[in-house]
Amino acid sequence: MLAENREERDAANMADAANMAEQETHGSGAVAAAKERDPTLDPMYYNQWWTILSLPMTKTKGKALLRELLSGLTVSLAQVPEAVAFSFTAGLDPIIGLQAAWIMGLITALFGGAPGMVSGATGAIAVVLPAFVEENGVGYVFIAVFLMGIIQIIIGLVGGAKLIKFVGHPIMLGFCNGLAIVIGIAQLHSFKLPRYCPVDCDTPTYDWNECVYVDPEVGSTTELPYKCEMYTTGATAGFQAFETVATMAVVFFLPRLTLAFPASLAGIIVGTVIEFAIVRTSGYQTPTVGEIASVKGFFPIPIWVDDRYEADVPSLGDGETWSKCLPISATMAVIGLVESLMTLQLVGQITGRKPVPSKEVYAQGSANIITGMFGGMGGCAMIGQSLINVSQNRARTRISTTFSGFFLLIIILVAYPAINLVPMASLAGVMFMVVIGTFEWHSLPIIVASLLPQKLRSHPRLNWARKIKRSDVIIICLVTAVAVAANLAYAVASGVVFAALVFAWDQADLLEVNSVESRELMEGAANGFAEDDAEENGGAATDSNANSVDLKKERLDEVDEEIMRLDPAQVKVYQVKGALFFASAQRFVSLFHPQHDPDTVVLYLDQAVLSDYSALSALNSVSHLYAVLGKRLLLRKVTDHSLRSIRKAGHLIYTYDKNKSAKVNENELLSMSLAPSWDAIMPDAAGYDSDSNESEETGESSGGREAEPNFKASV
Numbered sequence: 001m002l003a004e005n006r007e008e009r010d011a012a013n014m015a016d017a018a019n020m021a022e023q024e025t026h027g028s029g030a031v032a033a034a035k036e037r038d039p040t041l042d043p044m045y046y047n048q049w050w051t052i053l054s055l056p057m058t059k060t061k062g063k064a065l066l067r068e069l070l071s072g073l074t075v076s077l078a079q080v081p082e083a084v085a086f087s088f089t090a091g092l093d094p095i096i097g098l099q100a101a102w103i104m105g106l107i108t109a110l111f112g113g114a115p116g117m118v119s120g121a122t123g124a125i126a127v128v129l130p131a132f133v134e135e136n137g138v139g140y141v142f143i144a145v146f147l148m149g150i151i152q153i154i155i156g157l158v159g160g161a162k163l164i165k166f167v168g169h170p171i172m173l174g175f176c177n178g179l180a181i182v183i184g185i186a187q188l189h190s191f192k193l194p195r196y197c198p199v200d201c202d203t204p205t206y207d208w209n210e211c212v213y214v215d216p217e218v219g220s221t222t223e224l225p226y227k228c229e230m231y232t233t234g235a236t237a238g239f240q241a242f243e244t245v246a247t248m249a250v251v252f253f254l255p256r257l258t259l260a261f262p263a264s265l266a267g268i269i270v271g272t273v274i275e276f277a278i279v280r281t282s283g284y285q286t287p288t289v290g291e292i293a294s295v296k297g298f299f300p301i302p303i304w305v306d307d308r309y310e311a312d313v314p315s316l317g318d319g320e321t322w323s324k325c326l327p328i329s330a331t332m333a334v335i336g337l338v339e340s341l342m343t344l345q346l347v348g349q350i351t352g353r354k355p356v357p358s359k360e361v362y363a364q365g366s367a368n369i370i371t372g373m374f375g376g377m378g379g380c381a382m383i384g385q386s387l388i389n390v391s392q393n394r395a396r397t398r399i400s401t402t403f404s405g406f407f408l409l410i411i412i413l414v415a416y417p418a419i420n421l422v423p424m425a426s427l428a429g430v431m432f433m434v435v436i437g438t439f440e441w442h443s444l445p446i447i448v449a450s451l452l453p454q455k456l457r458s459h460p461r462l463n464w465a466r467k468i469k470r471s472d473v474i475i476i477c478l479v480t481a482v483a484v485a486a487n488l489a490y491a492v493a494s495g496v497v498f499a500a501l502v503f504a505w506d507q508a509d510l511l512e513v514n515s516v517e518s519r520e521l522m523e524g525a526a527n528g529f530a531e532d533d534a535e536e537n538g539g540a541a542t543d544s545n546a547n548s549v550d551l552k553k554e555r556l557d558e559v560d561e562e563i564m565r566l567d568p569a570q571v572k573v574y575q576v577k578g579a580l581f582f583a584s585a586q587r588f589v590s591l592f593h594p595q596h597d598p599d600t601v602v603l604y605l606d607q608a609v610l611s612d613y614s615a616l617s618a619l620n621s622v623s624h625l626y627a628v629l630g631k632r633l634l635l636r637k638v639t640d641h642s643l644r645s646i647r648k649a650g651h652l653i654y655t656y657d658k659n660k661s662a663k664v665n666e667n668e669l670l671s672m673s674l675a676p677s678w679d680a681i682m683p684d685a686a687g688y689d690s691d692s693n694e695s696e697e698t699g700e701s702s703g704g705r706e707a708e709p710n711f712k713a714s715v
Contacts, residue, residue: 071400072399078262085427085428089187105404117347117381119382132144139314142303148372155337192231243279244429331490508584598631
């Protein structure tokens with residue numbers, strides 16, 4: 001149905017475009033009329049943040065619009081149990097997670113978030129909050145979320161969204177696995193009974209039998225000042241396990257029967273029915289949401305004027321507030337953006353739309369600022385709910401995510417008494433299914449196969465052709481372990497750093513410096529030209545190919561005319577292949593032996609890249625080794641990238657004759673003489689006069705300036 005609607009829309013658009021082309025001679029009125037009938041013909045339409053306001057009237061109609069609205073309702077219902085569960089994971093009241101869910105979803109949709117991508121309260125944010133909440137209180141959480149949004153906006157302004165390209169697939173696997181484990185561990189809290197006791201739980205005189213249940217709204221009393229928690233035992237523990245398993249079974253099997261009803265909501269309903277129809281009629285009971293932290297729905301107002309939070313909210317002008325909140329805010333900002341941008345890539349693959357990371361960063365940051373101001377726990381994009389929205393429900397616009405936020409607000413204001421009846425064990429069941437869906441199970445056989453020796457992997461009974469580099473396996477395990485031991489931000493950072501070190505190590509080993517005959521080098525290049533031209537013409541040799549090869553070879557002859565006039569016994573040519581940078585610079589220098597080389601040495605750099613200042617310094621060092629022996633080092637065929645690096649480092653590396661170079665096409669640089677001016681510091685260095693040599697080669701002086709040992713270039 002969606003494909004048919006798309007085909008009809010495309011046909012209509014093509015007809016309008018044709019009419020526009022035919023009527024252009026009549027002025028711009030026809031064009032404006034066509035765009036008014038269907039604004040999607042206007043390319044600027046897709047760049048407006050208010051697109052959602054006109055979308056229902058133009059791009060989706062009838063069944064498509066109904067599908068978007070129903071998808072929004074489904075997502076909002078599914079978010080309720082997850083938001084409540086994430087609140088308990090963070091150590092906060094359920095209403096704080098629910099407020100974050102609808103505000104994040106609505107604001108990201110209105111402020112340019114990716115169409116179809118759902119945002120709300122998430123486990124990635126929740127798992128880093130418990131210790132902070134326990135130490136500082138809920139007021140500091142709101143300020144931390146507010147600053148989190150500001151940090152995300154700053155990251156977007158400086159182009160930080162592009163850094164997601166450094167998060168490789170092994171890091172993503174480790175991130176998902178670590179997040180799943182952390183969320184799973186946090187659910188163990190749901191199997192504890194909260195009680196208020198006369199003595200602290202850690203004292204030797206502590207007796208659980210003296211502790212009693214007190215309504216969450218009342219809290220501690222003078223007689224019972226301490227709150228303690230203990231895992232359930234006996235029949236209560238058995239009933240909790242039964243509710244958890246039943247909820248998980250419904251969430252797992254219902255989508256295989258129908259997608260018309262949210263599986264997580266159905267699981268919650270089944271768990272609640274079991275609690276009140278079976279458990280409590282049997283004389284037992286398990287903890288419910290209302291018994292742990294009663295939910296009361298209300299429309300949020302700014303925390304600074306809200307009587308519920310005003311006393312707990314610290315001042316932004318206090319330095320202590322910033323010192324406490326900035327670290328956790330930066331951590332949440334990074335975690336939120338990593339998960340959001342990962343989700344953005346997945347949603348883009350399903351919808352076929354090119355992701356715009358910068359817009360998503362701004363939308364997420366704006367949503368978190370407003371969420372913090374109105375008493376929410378913050379959040380980011382939700383991978384599971386987003387996939388349900390765009391994959392199962394086939395939503396493609398911001399209508400679904402916008403109305404999801406509205407529907408969720410209505411649920412909070414109207415249906416909160418029903419939320420208080422939900423058993424904690426049933427919420428845990430929903431979250432365990434989130435854990436199962438988040439964990440990348442296919443990474444386990446990959447890890448095992450990569451650690452096995454070749455004989456076992458190739459065994460006929462195993463035949464595990466799934467091996468990846470062991471360094472990638474280490475990255476997966478490292479990110480997972482750090483996520484569990486510390487937090488997800490540190491996990492991603494450690495994975496990126498380790499991956500960068502491995503890449504630098506591998507690239508350093510790939511650097512090659514080979515000695516070749518100059519004539520042999522030229523013939524190989526000419527043959528390479530012939531092969532390239534043949535490939536461009538379907539593999540067939542033609543007269544034009546031959547002419548092209550002759551022209552390019554003639555150019556090579558002109559380029560190397562100086563070298564070819566020299567006696568082969570007096571010149572040696574080195575072909576440099578690979579990246580020359582900080583990790584390979586020392587090895588590069590060690591590969592040369594000036595005492596065994598002739599008076600002229602040529603480096604061919606057409607297959608090499610000078611990546612950083614270490615590369616330029618390495619060339620300087622090699623030049624020095626030859627200069628002190630009165631020998632000359634020449635560069636040939638420097639690539640554009642490397643040439644730019646050399647040119648930008650001008651006063652640091654060599655004297656560059658800008659007036660002369662302006663007359664030369666630098667993309668066709670023929671040679672560069674790396675003859676350092678050692679006279680300034682080594683007057684007796686083998687009687688070598690760099691200025692005179694350069695003058696002889698170019699016919700004029702380079703006009704070098706006095707400085708530290710530097711290169712002098714001639715073109």
